[in-house]
Amino acid sequence: MVKIFKATQQKKAIGQTLDLEIERLDNNGLGVAIYKGKPVFVAETLPNEKVKVRVVEHKNKYMKAKLLSVTSMSSNRVDVQCRHFSQCGGCDLQHLSSEQQRAFKQQKISNLFNREGMNNLPWQSAVHDEAWKYRRKARIGVQFDKRGDAIIGFRKKLTNELISIKTCPVLEQTLANVFVELKSTVAQLTQYKSIGHIEVIANAERNNVVIRQLEKLTEHDRNCWLAAEQKFDWQVFIDDGNKVSTLCSNSHIALNYALNEQLTINFRPDDFIQVNAKVNQKMVAQAIDWLALSNDEQVLDLFCGIGNFSLAMAKQCKHVIAVEGVATMTEHAKLNAKANRIDNCQFYHADLNADWKLQGWAKNKFDKVLLDPARAGAFEACQQLAELKPKLILYVSCEPASLARDSKLLLAAGYQIEKIALIDMFSQTKHVETMVLFRQN
Template structure:
């Protein structure tokens, strides 16, 4: 039986970068199309309120379509917009944030500034590659199939050299994943996720050292829910590599969270600190502080800063980073929503400013309620998920006025973006 073919124009993208057209008023999401393309497609999956499909051919190319510089782009799921103009990508991200602010948060406010990444390719300092049947690659678009990859234009040249060396590793079939972390000096921390326990790496070790590898860890991970388990074993070199951000040095261990685009992150943090307006007599909480990159950037200008983080190893790193850089900042281990209440009530440390940078799921509801019941004069909210950020703003705006919004293109050629938002306590106008 012949498949039903349809035609339509791509009018938007979804949060995964899929092109969207409409069929009888309902959205259809198609992989590979860009806004302005006229396409012929088939339906592959139907849901109640939408459908997914596959593009058969492009009937008329969008004027904003460009030639992808990556030979793997058609199949690889690592990037979304390599076939879409940089300028239009930025405009779409700005419009998407504005749409979320309007529809989800109910705010009549738009992005005031869009800050682009200095680099559009070779910006990633951390990547994880999948290994299957002796081949290294990335997941295909919307699939768990592996696309074999010899070089990735999103990571540093030194990381690509390591990738090429690992293709020659004799025990490649015993690996399930490879992590490559680079720093501003070109040093590399390599993570090998093992299927069968300990591995020998003698056949490639000298080549890896020549390529700039300073540290190699084995990770034993039997499940696929996360890239790595907590079972790391160093098998070569230094414990950590060093990273630098806004003049502050940080140690990077295998499981340390650190933003993947250093130059763009500096722009994001500068904007967030500008919104925060730190002063010497301020008491500032940094919630979801990770290894302390925002905390220390704020604390070095003089205010009292307390960072709160649920990952214990990140707290240990943050404390060591503070000591190493001689910056007075305190770091506390625990869930943000519980720890802030404990510090506030038991230690009587009431901040006048707070910065939050939560994971993609956004703020815990308990924390949102606490911030409303215990308002501060300035609240800066950084997020990589404009939808959950807008959801939280809808509740927070009952107590805080949303003043300014900036977007930073931290993840070029993907559908992801960072937004920094300044909120001020509404009650200050009445006091």
């Protein structure tokens, strides 16, 4: 009877209009108010704002509500630059000033570290650049309505449904028209429902379009993509799930970015690269500065990818051993070393989430270590690094929760945090990149 009564009360609450005051932002950038002792989460709101909302979800421990109006506005609120902001799931914080976005992200990291017992972090200045038109790579969804018309865009917040988009202000300027161009091309296809998604990559020479093709491409559709390639000055790739290839077998896959004045990194469409080119350059430069490399030191680079940090470090030290878990990226990294005429950097393929201490490359004496893992972090690698005892460990992270967990492990192994900085790689979103320097006590 009690459960039935609670369920009835919760159902009645849905649709109710409330006047609330937002107290803080949660880790996802949602405003949090308290109503009758229960937290209420409201998107697009800011601390200290008074708002009118409508309840859309009521659970035992929390409520969710939709913003109807802001009756008292925060001084940190700014006008959003995208008409799709309220619906699109790509951005979370366009209504918050860039400076306060960075403050929110730094506090988010601090809160996660505090939960693990790490306080008074030695924060350095955040690394950042332009807040708009920065993203050089994005995955675009393709769906079709009941009439068979293509919907080209990003997913709506908290759904698998797409919102049709004409332009996106966080994408690099060269990609400004790509949604309209894709829509006009897809409309001509006969096999349109065989497209899984489309990835776009801005490059110095031209834009690159990668089609995830679920079925073999017909001759008609191939000709459509060839025509679009000429018309819009694209390079089109087909991803069949096993490999990525150009439309024409004799075409050369040539994508690259400048890391600094000395280094150019070549990559394939399916390689991981940082989406923010300018912030990436600054991040690599700061890593070099923090590590203070000298020409008699040997460095270990774990989760090295295609050499984003490795090659820059090799210019500053005696020798770099770089290790990556994806075999194809290891091979591409070797090619990058050769192309940049770097012979003091060796690349190896290994599972860094397993025991790698007995690998031949791991038997070297390393003065310093850099690691840049995926969102899951590097718990197993950190356990083994603690046994190798390098004097400095530089950890670059895209997930603060796993970073806090791994940092606690390193502190227990006798390291201390010497520096920490926010890397604002993903402006307008809740996502966070962080750099931490650990020194052996």
